[in-house]
Amino acid sequence: MKTTEDNWLYTISSKHKLIDLNLKEIWRYKDLLFLFVKRDIVTVYKQTILGPLWFLIQPLFTSVIFTLVFNNLGQIQTGDIPPFLFNLAGITAWNYFKECLTGTSGTFTKNQNIFGKVYFPRVIMPMSVTISNLLKFGIQIGIFTGFYLFYYFQGSGVNININIVLFPIYVLLMALLGLGFGMIISSMTTKYRDLTILVGFGVQLLMYLSAVPYPVSEAKLKFPEWVVPIVVYNPLTQIIEGFRFMLLDSGTFSWTSFGYTTLISVVIFLLGLIIFNRTEKSFIDTV
Amino acid sequence: MSVILRAENISKQYRLGLVGTGTISHDLNRWWHKVRGKDDPFLKIGEVNDRSTKGESDYVWALKDINFEVKRGEVLGVIGKNGAGKSTLLKILSRVTSPTTGEIKTKGRIASLLEVGTGFHPEMTGRENIYLNGAILGMTKAEIRSKIDEIIDFSGCERYIDTPVKRYSSGMTVRLAFAVAAHLEPDILVVDEVLAVGDAEFQKKAIGKMQDISKGDGRTVLFVSHNMGSLQRICTRALLLENGELVYEGSVENTIEKYIKHGERNSKTLINNDLNLPLCVTGAELISDSKGVIDVEDDIKFKITYKVNKADCENSIAIRLVRNGTILFTDFVKINDEYCLDKQLGSFQVISKNFPKRLLKSGSYSVDIHVGIIKKQVIQRVDGVLDFDVELSSKHGYNSSFSKDRPGVIGVNIDWDLML
Known part of the structure; x- marks a missing residue:
């Protein structure tokens, strides 16, 4: 009877579609995304003396320790590449993934205060974490470049590979994987917190299975046979290995494994997005 | 006036008690019913949500079959005791959580002011927080920029605007937050109990602003408060919720009266005859x-x-x-x-x-x-x-200042003389 009354803008209902992304709405909130990124960057150094220097200290110290333990003590071979540079490259890449994963895996539990009061597309929150981590990653890549040039002019066998053009794609893959896993974990921890405990040490263990402190060739040589596929088919291994290949020209690269990694990352990301979207509707009741 | 929001059979079920290993069997049961394409078995067993009595079931209905309509430009008050379901209703309206059954259709964008200061970062300055808070509430950067002077002026915190918010007094934080929210331009504004804080001057300002929003700009406001005075001043109509059910809907005066009467029934005091008192x-x-x-x-x-x-x-x-x-x-x-x-x-x-x-x-x-x-x-x-x-019996046609629907707490007849 009232035809004009049926032009509802939107409906709040108990039923949802499987994929309810609403990109238009995310676009409407793009300013919020950048303000969150700005907030994360601006507030992280507040009331510290060394400020952003902390971003450099952590990978440098880790690399030194890794070099001491794995290369000096453990006799892991890194070919022509200085072990320190090898470790620094791996750790820089790994750190970005790890920060994205841990930063987003608590999205629902950490933000329940704000999520419980106002609505905005929840996915803005993990996206902003991923973007603000880029800055940290950039600083760490900067310090890596410094050491790289140092070793380069010393003539110690490091060469840039043509694959360097893939650099942005590798960063994107790491972001997608970290964000995807993070969203899955954050959705699954809204009701039962068990996974939070797993993430704490799981990420640490995952690093050792992702060829961070060693090249894949060494793993194939020295690991027990049943472990080798875990390392090789781990998408993160391929990312780390490919990352080192393009920066240092060490290790292996194949388009097949690159394609495989890309596929896995996109699938994980989409899966994360779907689960996240389903959870955001009423997680506040169970969190 | 056209309907801007319509709620149809809104219900919300909550599970009481702790979340632990016990709840996972219910979750699995629910999932198994869903896999076989059956209804959620726990939706049938909910009880009326009465806070003070012990119930049989772990499941309660915080809201049960709520139906109402809001017209454009209306200021709708929501009244009810603690735990009556007011905040749950507002949470559903502001899309923080979704209803268990039913749906709400809206023709306008809803912005909520559930608790002010949400998303304020203590380390950031007042100005930075205006941008951040505005964006959280759904404004774009350009919108905020065009209104920033107005917002600062309204908050009355000009001197502190470039100081981190952690140095603010709690009243100043609220002022700033309300100032941001008051300059939002949603079609429907949802407000919950904000006026409880802030000094008298600011409360007056806030109420004035809310009246402006509805009268001047023709926007719709949904207002939850326990302050009958401000409800009477602002609202044009009200809903009364009791134990999750909509028990009355009508003019503010009538709704408040119903609410007060409901409250009294529970606290009847008898005169005692205590001989020890002088x-x-x-x-x-x-x-x-x-x-x-x-x-x-x-x-x-x-x-x-x-x-x-x-x-x-x-x-x-x-x-x-x-x-x-x-x-x-x-x-x-x-x-x-x-x-x-x-x-x-x-x-x-x-x-x-x-x-x-x-x-x-x-x-x-x-x-x-x-x-x-x-x-x-x-x-x-x-x-x-x-x-x-x-x-007021209808035989006195002379004056409606004694009618219930007239604003004011008493009726006074001032006689007027024409000045010549």
Whole structure:
């Protein structure tokens, strides 16, 4: 009877579609995304003396320790590449993934205060974490470049590979994987917190299975046979290995494994997005 | 006016108790029903959400089959006791959580002001927080930039605007937050209890702003508060929720009256006859010309019976008239001099002489009696000792200032002379 009354803008209902992304709405909130990124960057150094220097200290110290333990003590071979540079490259890449994963895996539990009061597309929150981590990653890549040039002019066998053009794609893959896993974990921890405990040490263990402190060739040589596929088919291994290949020209690269990694990352990301979207509707009741 | 929001059969179920290994069996059961394409088995077992009584089931309905419509430009109040479901309703409206069943359709964008200061970062300055908070509430950067001066001015925090918010007093934080929210331009604004904070000046400003929003700009406001005064001033219509159900919908005056009456039923106090008190009231009565319903034109007399148990008592009896939670006046009878003849002990009665006619508007009233020494001590206190209704019968066509729907707590007829 009232035809004009049926032009509802939107409906709040108990039923949802499987994929309810609403990109238009995310676009409407793009300013919020950048303000969150700005907030994360601006507030992280507040009331510290060394400020952003902390971003450099952590990978440098880790690399030194890794070099001491794995290369000096453990006799892991890194070919022509200085072990320190090898470790620094791996750790820089790994750190970005790890920060994205841990930063987003608590999205629902950490933000329940704000999520419980106002609505905005929840996915803005993990996206902003991923973007603000880029800055940290950039600083760490900067310090890596410094050491790289140092070793380069010393003539110690490091060469840039043509694959360097893939650099942005590798960063994107790491972001997608970290964000995807993070969203899955954050959705699954809204009701039962068990996974939070797993993430704490799981990420640490995952690093050792992702060829961070060693090249894949060494793993194939020295690991027990049943472990080798875990390392090789781990998408993160391929990312780390490919990352080192393009920066240092060490290790292996194949388009097949690159394609495989890309596929896995996109699938994980989409899966994360779907689960996240389903959870955001009423997680506040169970969190 | 067109309907801007329609709620159809909104229900929300919550599970009480702890989340632990016990809940996973329910979750698995629910999942298994879903896999087989059956209904959620736990939706059938919910109980009415009554906070104070112990129930059988772990599942309660915080909201049950709520239906209402809001028209464009309306200011709708939501009234109810704690736990009646007001906040749950607002949470669903502001899309923080989704209903268990039913749906809400809206033609406008909803922005909520559930609790101010949400998303303020203590390390960031006031100005930075205006941008951040505005964006969280759904404004774009350009919108905020065009209004930033207005927002700062409204908040009255100009001097502190470039200082981190952690240095602000709590009142200043609220001012800033409300200033941001007040400059939002949603089609529907949802407000919950914000006016409880802030000083008197700011509360006045906030209420004024909310009136502007609805009257000036024709936007719709949904307002939840326990403050009957501000509800009366702002709202045009109200809903009354009780135990998750919509029990009344109508004009603010009527809804508040229903709400107050519902509250009273639960707290009936009887006059006790305590001989240890030096002075105690043992009865109160209302005497009027007409029996039953009192008319605006009627003479009203209060009769109070009291007992003096101790000579030389310095006590007074205070009588307080209350309308919808608002105290209209307090009057005293000082017992020590002329009313306590010859300083005798025993029972006495006083009756009121000059209660003005044409003062009480139509509505429900109640009388509280306090006994004690003025400004020092209360020894006996009986709230709601008398309840009575005043009505405006249609025969007095002369004045509607006594009608229930007129704003104001009392009715006064000022006679006007034409100046020549």
